[in-house]
Amino acid sequence: MPTNDNDTNSKNGQSQLTIPSADVVRLVQAFLTESGLHESCRVLQHESGVGQAGMTETASYHSRTSTDYQHSPWYAWATSGQWGTVLSRLRWIDASRARLDEGLRAAVHQMAVLELADQGEYELAYAAYRLVQPLLAGSHATDQDLGPDAAAPESIPVTRASLVEQLLAQLAALRAKSNASPKALPDDYYGYRQTTPQARREFLGQALTDAVPIQPKDRLVSLLQQALKWQIYTGELPKIQQHWPANDSKTKGKKRKRVFDLVLGTSHVDPVVVGETNDSSLLPLQEPTIEQPYATVKLGKHVTATAAVFLPPTSDGSGSCSLVTGSSDGLIEIWDPVSKYSALRTNDLPYQAKDELLGMDASISALAVSNDGTLLAGADLQGTVQVWRVDTGKCLRSMLAHSTSISALAFSPDASHVLTASRDGTAREFGLRTSRMLKEFQGHASYVNICGYVVSVTHLLVVTGSADGTVRIFDGKTSETLRILKPKSLGLRVSEVNTSLLADEQSDDSAASPSIQTVLFLHTPAHTMVVVPRGRRAFLVAISSGIVLRTFEGEGASDGTNVFVAACASVSNRVLYIVQEDGSCCVFDTTTGERIRTVADFASQSAYASKDPKSTAILEISALVHHPIKPLVGAYCSDKIQKKGQLVLWK
Structure with a gap:
């Protein structure tokens, strides 16, 4: 467990270690000596005066x-x-x-x-x-x-x-x-x-x-390797692994590799040459996107899925990422990827093998997992947060975070804190060592739907999205509001590319600024996020300036009757999935903003029909989750009128 909750001795929510600049010079000197560059080492010593x-x-x-x-x-x-x-x-x-x-x-x-x-x-x-x-x-x-x-x-x-x-x-x-x-x-x-x-x-x-x-030898190289591992752990660098498309006759046996540019901070997927073809329908980015249902996770009668999250890849690099679901009966279940998520993971989780599932006293409203996959946090409609160890099922912390329902959860990059968003209009940060509240992030006029941490160059930021139509960016150390973004996504005056979303630069038009449904934090492009309001347009935004870099236009009526309701991004950040109110799923290329395709029957295939056989209503998708490695997207609906609760995975 983390050992430091004292903000006066920490920066950006993380413990700080001061390194003398002379020690950095000494590390370089040792590296030069080990590499046989003795003259370069001598010159560096002479110029720096550091032994x-x-x-x-x-x-x-x-x-x-x-x-x-x-x-x-x-x-x-x-x-x-x-x-x-x-x-x-x-x-x-x-x-x-x-x-x-x-x-x-x-x-x-x-x-x-x-x-x-x-x-x-x-x-x-x-x-x-x-x-x-x-x-x-x-x-x-x-x-x-x-x-x-x-x-x-x-x-x-x-x-x-x-x-x-x-x-x-x-x-x-x-x-x-x-x-x-x-x-x-x-x-x-x-x-x-x-x-x-x-x-x-x-x-x-x-x-x-x-x-x-x-x-010790190779000290500089070892520290650089550890720094990269830490950045991957905190989420600043993506987890890029090789990927082989499965069940695809066109690309069977062909190797597709995700590559991360360490200098530019971007990732891409190498093209796959599929014979000699002039098929212009192939995607320019050559990354597989969802087309059809892959598996169904069934939760049972009179139960609905209310939260879901994938665990990070296992340490063996096999890409096995378990699915965690929270449901309206207060249970949290971890599903086995080997069984295509049709059975609980019991081979290495003895408490699930004994039917001792994780659970809370009320319906689960949010889930979050630490970057290393060891800790799982859950929140319920009564405002309680609990933290468990995934491998043992032991409850490490239980705290009453809010007096009302919690809508979102997030671990800090080093898993020393947990961030909560609530219907009371606030977000709060709690230290996991003492279970006490450290900061409160205020300013929203309505429910806070989204919260998360963003590691910037100089700050650890906290970002929240609310039903009041704004996104607030806070200083993670002082809880001071740095920027307020208010995207216009309805009506005729929707926000355009290269315009600013800063609230003080736009008129107060609440009708044009609908509820913020989702905020996705991207690693490519670096320091950007996708803001998805309940409107007809989503936005790729620079976190530092609030400038719109790209827009994503929905399909359907331009009067705003067919709005966005849920979204997620692929692991490479090249593909964006946004579900609309009519049940269709729009697939976008984030590099161009172009809509690649639309899966028309997405909602009807992802949720059970209403109990009323005469009803033709399309159930609204509550949220989307993307697999950490594979091109799998999970969708679920929390509507209680369903026949049975389920989560459907698309591939």
């Missing part, structure tokens, strides 16, 4: 236990006397990010100078000593150099600079004697009690290994 946080992990060194010193690159360089390599690597290590104090740096420089002199390179040793003298002068010799008596309170601290100068002088004087060995060394040249040079090397190699962290 690396540690050594890049090697294939032979993955852990940091005391028994693994021999696998450390620092230990290997030090024990083999490669002080040039050690010093060049230390140059770009940020001491503030490592346990690399000035004393250890000075000890390494001291060892390098002493070994140069030991090898007979006196002039080079003295030259190196003069270069690093300020560093050595600022560090005191330790008991490894002088013995434990050097640390006594009455002793005078000896700087490394004076110690190195003294040892160099002693070495030069000793080897200047005619009978001296060319390898003769002064007492304690490499340390207390005549420490051998190899022992001193091993000591420094271990100290460097302990001081300098080892950076």
Whole structure:
């Protein structure tokens, strides 16, 4: 469960983690080093002045236990006397990010100078000593150099600079004697009690290994992958999977692939070549659209479907997405896709296998599922909201959100909050950790039919649609109203392309601004939504400006007698389905606004006829739901005059 309901410590409804800009530079440096671009890394370090946080992990060194010193690159360089390599690597290590104090740096420089002199390179040793003298002068010799008596309170601290100068002088004087060995060394040249040079090397190699962290490999790539996964989880990026058309003789065996452009933020479906044909009726976008009923989910007598939602794809990538239905008897049922949704999902949901269904005390009015599919929320006509775990059926939260019926639900992108819309004219946000109301979004003059979150570039937005004919866009953090859109969808003065829907730019004509039935948030085009009023025209709108980008005209009378009642969009956002009051379903291409086809008998095939055999009335479709992957559209009617409750899937 989420752990943060405190809005003062969160931004856009999500917990925030501050990342220093220098750490981003260090990630790039590590990536360049791993890729062998050492010169580019050096230039970046020089230009930015930012040092690396540690050594890049090697294939032979993955852990940091005391028994693994021999696998450390620092230990290997030090024990083999490669002080040039050690010093060049230390140059770009940020001491503030490592346990690399000035004393250890000075000890390494001291060892390098002493070994140069030991090898007979006196002039080079003295030259190196003069270069690093300020560093050595600022560090005191330790008991490894002088013995434990050097640390006594009455002793005078000896700087490394004076110690190195003294040892160099002693070495030069000793080897200047005619009978001296060319390898003769002064007492304690490499340390207390005549420490051998190899022992001193091993000591420094271990100290460097302990001081300098080892950076894990591919850290930048891993973080980018996690960022993409998070954006998919929050819904900012679509879930694009390969799709093979089924039961279609023309495209059988042909592979159709949905592709997402990561740079432009758009998706499309690759064309499928079906032999050599000049059939002009093929859709330009080459995406399958619904044509006929596929399956019927039967809820039983004296029961009507009142809410429905598909669960996200399973983690195995098989594309199996269960259907969740809520009904007028207060029950919530999860249907198995393997059985074409004719049976409940019992193979991995033990509570359904025991006939222990999820349920509420009143008719279900809304359902919502978290982006990862683990949490399911339901609301009823009494204003209660409950949240369950899908895998166990355990009720995690139950809260009275409103005093009247709840019409819509939505999880926040990170599933830490739940948003409710009610007939009392408000939308409210609740934290799932404490079950308390965090914000209330006000301003509508009538029922709120739609609510949802939109992840923008700088804000987490809350969008609501109401029976008062307006769409309100709120700041998700402050609950402040940012924009009010009032589309005109009836009469002669309907809103046109490139016009603004901002309410303050239009006259107050309530008859031309009918109830908002549906608002669909699209990923393609990015930061847009389809607003569907109960009128004869729907609108593709830019969320940031309220400008109409495209319109979708219904089929039938232009006087508004045949209005839109429900809508949904395909997973690629290329196809828009809108059902009209006369029971027909208009299929639109969202890229052009063109009506591709009309399914005339959609409502009559999706709802049972009236109990009255003489009645010729067409039952109105209450809502549409689209499968997260496949070209399946579910439709149901909540009218209580039906013979039996059902939800029909079209393919």
